Amino acid sequence: MSLPSLRRDFIRRAFVNTGASMGVLHLLEGRVEALPRDEETDIAILNAALGLEHEAIGLYADALSRNLVPTGLREYAVEFKGAHEGHRDTQVEILRERGVTAVAPHKVDPIREAAAGDAVIRRLLSIEAAAESAYLRLIGHIRTSDYLLSAGFIVVDEARHQTIWRRALGFSIY
């Protein structure tokens, strides 16, 4: 499956699994161009982003627990899983501040590969590319300053992760 297909598949699965707002999903799929800039949109984006983070954490956890990450790259996978957990905790906290209960983690489909190798890294890259793409598509629709600031900090992390995995796979990084 190509990276763009994996990305679309990942986004749809993460959102459907979390029951995220259809408005957000339609924006990500390019079926609508804008969302109202209000509290409801912020909460919908937060829950959608949480779905993405849960999916990423689940996949990294699966890859690490089954030793699917090549030895020389394992340290990065551990770091990136920790970063996604930080993103999750931040967004759960923002929701809590707003009196909203965050969506619970969903069951993540295990990685198909049975051995460490490039295919697993491509899978992890697809998560990061999907997350970066989703955050960039959504960030302009965030209304509140504190969440916008946090989203900015989060998306630069996703960009870093993506660059590291592209380098590991020998893809162009710049």
Add this chain to the structure above:
Amino acid sequence: MTGPSLDRTTRRDLLGQGAALAAAAIVVAGAGRSVHAKDYASRHEALDALDRLAAACGMRLGAVRRSRAGAGVLADRLLTALQKHRTTREDVRRRFSLSPGADPGSQVGGVDADLASLRQSLDDLMIAYAESLPVFGDSSVVSRLAADMVEVSKLRTVIDLWVTAEES
């Protein structure tokens, strides 16, 4: 319902569980300076800061290109990216009828070709982008600046990998 605002240092700590940005925050904290996110008072102030920090990155990149054999192609690509970002910021200034930014070529002063310093300059620029987003209050502008910010994060990672390779 809106609860009390989470202190931004705490939020950065949460974000910082392995996050690249945490490194910058920790460095800043270690230097005894405030780790609170900067609140820009105006779009003009934010754009001026971004212009100034981007110019510093450009000067350092230029120094790296001049002093390191084989760095030319990469440095030129990164400089091209920074120039494209400057065009974005000029567009934003026009959109909000703000005065043009300072010409980066007008900035003088010597910089060394140290890769770690270049990485720090790119960190500073990346953080300034993130901190400036709330002041713009316009969906399309935030989206464009965020895209440039992401590119700066990638540039920063490329330099980080270079530093790591030289250290190993």
